[in-house]
Amino acid sequence: MSARARRVLAAAASVVVAGTTLTGCFEEPSAHEAVRDFLVGWQSGDYELAAGRTDGDPAVVRKALEDTRVHLDAASFRFRITSLTQSGEESTADFAAEVDLGENNSLWEYTSKLPLxxxxxxxxxxxxxxxxxxxxxxxQRFAVDPKPELRKQVLDRTGEPLQADTTLYVAGVTPATLGDNAQKAGEQLAALTGFAQDRLLSRIKSAPPSTFVPLVTFGWRKYASIQSKLDDIPGVTVQKQEQPVAPAPPEQIVGRVSALTAEHEQKLGGPQRAGDSVGLSGLQKAYQDYLTGSTQTSVITLDLKTGEQVAELKKWPGRPNAPVETTIDSSIQAAAESALAGTRSATLVAVKARTGEVLAVSASDDLNEEKNALAGKYPAGNAFSIIAAEALLKKGVKPSQPLACPPERSVGGARFEQAGLTASVSQSFQSSFARSCVTALASLARRVSGDDLAKSAADFGIGKPWKLPLKSFSGKVGDLDSDADKAKAIAGQNVEVSPLSMALVAGAVASGTWHPPLLVTKPTTPDPAAEVLPATPPAPVAIDAKVLPALQSMMRSGVRSGSARAAAAAGEPVSGIVAPVTGKSKNQAWFVGWQGDVAVAVLAENADPAAYAGRFFAAIRDPA
Incomplete structure (x- = not known):
């Protein structure tokens, strides 16, 4: 049942209460019965009852009261007597009226008098x-004059739109030209579009007669498929309208917009009207009410002969709409798109290291920027060794600490294998880190406690209660009760993260402080209709200054001499590591690193993520 239908039923149910109130207000002899019957009849739609309590022509009164409901497109009326005075054969009742105009407007409240x-x-x-x-x-007659605002845009960090203009086709009518065809036009348009016939007719009948009334909006494909049928509906004309609704990259973050359909109207309720636009995904959906606002509406009186406005009785300014301002950097986003062009099963998230602002989000065609890059739950693999290294450095393990990197190793009953290795290799902690030797790194599990690893994970934002206005995942660390658990964590086998959370880890090492992610700068408050409400962001966390230089040096070694050499780019040096995901059937690997103030995480399957990172940094340096 629609919201409007519920309001009408509620009004009808209240008639009994209203009638009782009116009956009990005054003692006989008085004019209270006439007042009661007239107002209750008007309120409930029993116009025969109301007309019988007047001295006018019953047919004229019935039509006037019925037209009032139609011309106001009113969902309900409610009345309350405030006083009744009598002087001989004359009486006056003062009453207060509340008219629900629907469309999410406020009640129209006014006072009037009934002379008797x-x-x-x-x-x-x-x-x-x-x-x-x-x-x-x-x-004269009433009319409702709505003035909708066009949908506002989603903007990048420089204020440029992240949408392109698209031609939409708006079908509507000018009531004065319809003549006797209003009913037929409403019936045919309802049959063609699925919108409720009574809603379309009430929009037509309540509008100023010389005003074009938009009823249904179509995209070009839908319009092309029904154009001939629209042309056959009497009085219906189609206007082209350019609206900025085609999303630019990152398309799935910006989101898609559709013309409001009958199905959308039933689901959404609220202020949307046939012909409006509705966000289907991404920020367009998350900030639907903010981008669209609510329609300015006026109740006016019109001259029946000329159709001209006589007076404005009430005006609701509506809730203003405004653009959504994001942290996306369009040039860096273009570099991310270029880096993953032609790939499969790869995602890339770039953030501003010093602030946590999301600069770019990209995913190959088989993945989704929101579901995979922001909210994906992936095994951390050796990428968690960045966090583990911080905990180990704080416990006194030196980067030069000699470690054996054997093909296989058991720690607390948990077995680890180093792919591609046939004999044990002796190297330092730093070299093992740079080359992602899981058997060497797992052997350090006894050097830290579970609490040490858990604290470092929290300091790097893993599992922190941050949320974006879109779905996102901050990460999760499994049990750390035993040496086997700790070794698995160092190898990232019992840790889940998202590409976004790992980009923030890279930013923390690069800048010395972990920052929660930021995607939208305005509005600063969430859209009340959003499915995902941003949480109050946790405070930034400074990385221990005593170990930060060593950790940064270890990250730099991953590109200079480790497995991330493919990420090297000319210009400012690149720091980062390639971290395979071990113990899983999918051949996945991470690159986590930074160049300058741009921190990035790349997750790729059956490919070298460092090569994608190298393309990305090269594209930033030499934009097309």
């Missing part, structure tokens, strides 16, 4: 249009 007099010993309401509203005169 005795006719053959029976109290009658002295009929004139001013009974309905004190400013309504003979030869």
């Amino acid at each position: 007099h005795l006719v053959n010993g029976v109290w009658k309401v002295r009929w004139s249009p001013s009974v309905i509203h004190p400013q309504l005169k003979e030869g």
